[in-house]
Amino acid sequence: MNKPCSTQDRSDRSPVGVEVSGLSKKYGNQTVLRNVSLSIVPGEIFVIMGPSGSGKSVLLRQIAGLDTPTAGTVRINGLDPMNPETRDRFALALVFQAGALFNSLSVYDNLALYPLEHRLCPKKDIRDRVMRALKILSLENAAKKFPSELSGGMKKRVAIARALVMEPQLLLYDEPTSELDPVMSATISEIIATLKNEFQVTTIVVSHDRDLALTIGDRVAILMKGELRTVSTAAELRQVTDPEVVDFLNPKIDLKNPRYQKLEAL
Amino acid sequence: MKQFNSVFEGLGSAVTLAYRSFASLPNAPRIIKRVVEQAYLGGYSTLPIVSILSFFIGAVLALQSGISLQNFGAKQLIGTLVGESLVRELGPLMVSILLAGRVASATTAELASMKVYQEVDALVTMNIPPERFLVLPRLLAVLVYMPILTIVGIVIGWFGGAVVCEYVSFIGVDAEQYFHSLTQFLTITKVIDGLIKSEIFGFTIILIACNTGLRTKGGPREIGYAVTRSVVLSLITILILDYFITKALA
Numbered sequence: 326m327n328k329p330c331s332t333q334d335r336s337d338r339s340p341v342g343v344e345v346s347g348l349s350k351k352y353g354n355q356t357v358l359r360n361v362s363l364s365i366v367p368g369e370i371f372v373i374m375g376p377s378g379s380g381k382s383v384l385l386r387q388i389a390g391l392d393t394p395t396a397g398t399v400r401i402n403g404l405d406p407m408n409p410e411t412r413d414r415f416a417l418a419l420v421f422q423a424g425a426l427f428n429s430l431s432v433y434d435n436l437a438l439y440p441l442e443h444r445l446c447p448k449k450d451i452r453d454r455v456m457r458a459l460k461i462l463s464l465e466n467a468a469k470k471f472p473s474e475l476s477g478g479m480k481k482r483v484a485i486a487r488a489l490v491m492e493p494q495l496l497l498y499d500e501p502t503s504e505l506d507p508v509m510s511a512t513i514s515e516i517i518a519t520l521k522n523e524f525q526v527t528t529i530v531v532s533h534d535r536d537l538a539l540t541i542g543d544r545v546a547i548l549m550k551g552e553l554r555t556v557s558t559a560a561e562l563r564q565v566t567d568p569e570v571v572d573f574l575n576p577k578i579d580l581k582n583p584r585y586q587k588l589e590a591l
Numbered sequence: 592m593k594q595f596n597s598v599f600e601g602l603g604s605a606v607t608l609a610y611r612s613f614a615s616l617p618n619a620p621r622i623i624k625r626v627v628e629q630a631y632l633g634g635y636s637t638l639p640i641v642s643i644l645s646f647f648i649g650a651v652l653a654l655q656s657g658i659s660l661q662n663f664g665a666k667q668l669i670g671t672l673v674g675e676s677l678v679r680e681l682g683p684l685m686v687s688i689l690l691a692g693r694v695a696s697a698t699t700a701e702l703a704s705m706k707v708y709q710e711v712d713a714l715v716t717m718n719i720p721p722e723r724f725l726v727l728p729r730l731l732a733v734l735v736y737m738p739i740l741t742i743v744g745i746v747i748g749w750f751g752g753a754v755v756c757e758y759v760s761f762i763g764v765d766a767e768q769y770f771h772s773l774t775q776f777l778t779i780t781k782v783i784d785g786l787i788k789s790e791i792f793g794f795t796i797i798l799i800a801c802n803t804g805l806r807t808k809g810g811p812r813e814i815g816y817a818v819t820r821s822v823v824l825s826l827i828t829i830l831i832l833d834y835f836i837t838k839a840l841a
Binding site: 386389390391409412413417418419421423425426427428438439442443444491 | 621705708709710712713715716717718719720724
């Protein structure tokens with residue numbers, strides 16, 4: 326199949342919708358996701374928030390087709406994401422929490438791997454495509470470096486650039502701002518919003534970052550103990566009355582809290 | 592029972608891995624560069640240690656057989672004994688043991704760390720099958736370099752034996768007699784049998800290494816366990832296989 330090589334050529338490719346129905350996931354006796362159902366509209370930024378261990382990343386892996394559900398289904402424009410043909414058709418890209426860059430390859434080779442392996446276009450065009458992605462992420466000077474030579478923020482940006490080279494219709498981010506300072510977190514949030522606007526890509530972000538969720542998310546889902554508590558816009562989220570969700574969204578450091586006093590006694 | 596199940600699970604997953612890897616054989620032209628790279632890493636860089644080890648195995652074999660055969664007045668057969676032992680058994684086996692210790696351990700460590708640090712997941716989301724990208728180049732490379740390493744090992748082992756015969760006075764067989772006796776009973780069939788063995792051993796070792804690496808779950812500690820498991824499993828498997836292949840080729 327001869328695929329277009331530049332972002333401009335792919336303007337005919339519209340963003341995709343994601344449908345999750347009754348999704349459950351168990352690892353041994355431990356239930357990580359319980360009957361999660363949600364619908365992600367083409368072209369939106371959908372943020373999945375929740376405390377650590379609530380099953381956010383597991384849900385993202387299910388959407389990416391990296392894991393088989395115990396029950397329920399995930400469909401991308403009606404197709405199963407576990408099928409390689411679906412991934413190929415929609416160029417689904419996932420930005421991993423730690424970047425998951427190939428350590429034995431330079432930054433340039435990391436980015437060029439997808440178009441080279443899929444023989445999308447001549448090497449010169451691939452070079453243009455890679456350099457364009459590096460430029461968008463302000464990484465032109467890092468092309469020859471290896472992942473071990475990069476800072477945490479740069480690794481995240483390279484991972485985003487690698488996803489961008491794929492010209493995806495569905496872009497998934499796993500904790501894109503974790504372990505970053507507030508300035509870099511804001512930069513990454515801006516990049517996510519810009520990419521969505523510029524390339525009309527459906528974006529799903531898993532994050533702890535309340536500021537990111539409320540600033541760039543068109544809709545935000547809150548996942549707790551594997552259950553979906555709410556799906557709402559940022560404005561609606563401020564009106565939510567579920568005490569656990571309110572506590573999660575507005576954490577307070579309370580030194581009179583019995584938990585803290587117990588620790589102090591230790 | 593649990594361990595019994597895990598043996599069969601491992602076997603099933605190795606067979607599936609081999610099948611999936613060779614199913615992407617039509618894409619072989621695009622992985623030639625990686626095959627060459629793996630042949631260099633696995634074959635060329637193992638050559639010095641294979642040479643040293645084979646030389647001394649040949650030397651020790653000649654020395655031991657010299658001492659033993661002297662009692663039976665059959666010293667003139669030292670060459671035959673060293674030649675055949677190296678061609679049919681010790682050459683393929685020693686190269687395989689080195690391969691397990693050096694290449695298989697490195698392969699498992701690399702793939703296990705790629706699995707643990709989600710690089711394998713990244714390949715899957717990019718729709719690049721790990722079997723094609725990571726496993727097939729290694730399997731094709733071992734099929735290329737294993738017979739070469741074995742032949743080099745065998746020939747250097749023969750020379751090790753020749754040096755002992757030439758310079759150890761009590762053996763009383765010179766290098767010319769040694770090579771005469773070595774070539775007298777050596778046939779091309781025996782050499783091919785040895786090379787078949789080494790191909791099967793090499794393929795099995797790299798398959799076990801890749802399979803163990805790609806099945807690794809958890810954190811950095813599991814990478815270490817995976818490497819140990821891969822080397823031990825490779826050694827046990829080739830020794831078991833050795834018996835059956837020898838029987839089949841006899």
